[in-house]
Amino acid sequence: GNSVTQMEGPVTLSEEAFLTINCTYTATGYPSLFWYVQYPGEGLQLLLKATKADDKGSNKGFEATYRKETTSFHLEKGSVQVSDSAVYFCALSPSRGNQGGKLIFGQGTELSVKP
């Protein structure tokens, strides 16, 4: 079946440090991959997405590359800020024919950035 596995948190970094949050997936066919971010007390917001192999999604300094050979979609940022403190979710949408556009989420990784 389809599943998403993220590295466990919490992750604590100092401001301007390099960030990597690992995400691997299991899926049949050609899923789309997403990173969502949840700031404290809020709902989820789409951070970036990639819809086919070797695509790179990017937004707000964050990047992730769809690697089909390693079934991975790791999130990276070169220099984190205190305002990046949030919970990050990796998710997949199964390939075409998916009923209802269901998203399958990883368990989430909490990031805390200290000044």
Added chain:
Amino acid sequence: NAGVTQTPKFQVLKTGQSMTLQCAQDMNHEYMSWYRQDPGMGLRLIHYSVGAGITDQGEVPNGYNVSRSTTEDFPLRLLSAAPSQTSVYFCASSPGTGLMEQYFGPGTRLTVT
């Protein structure tokens, strides 16, 4: 344009009580869904709808009912609340199925005592 709205923001129920969580969207999206968020488990799909009059079960549907009489509204009903339903509930909508981004509401935090 309010996006996806949810009410109430917080709710406390006693075991056995019933209630309805409201969700509305003003983006004319066909697809709507309900998720629950529990610590260490990410978000899990409860029910979803691909259009008015059409609903289907997700990963964890037991104890919940839904209906979709209009494009805009997708209420989630708890018929007899249980402590295991203590969670944060998110409603989401999307323009279409498959590869489209989903837009999430702010969530409802439910506690069942």
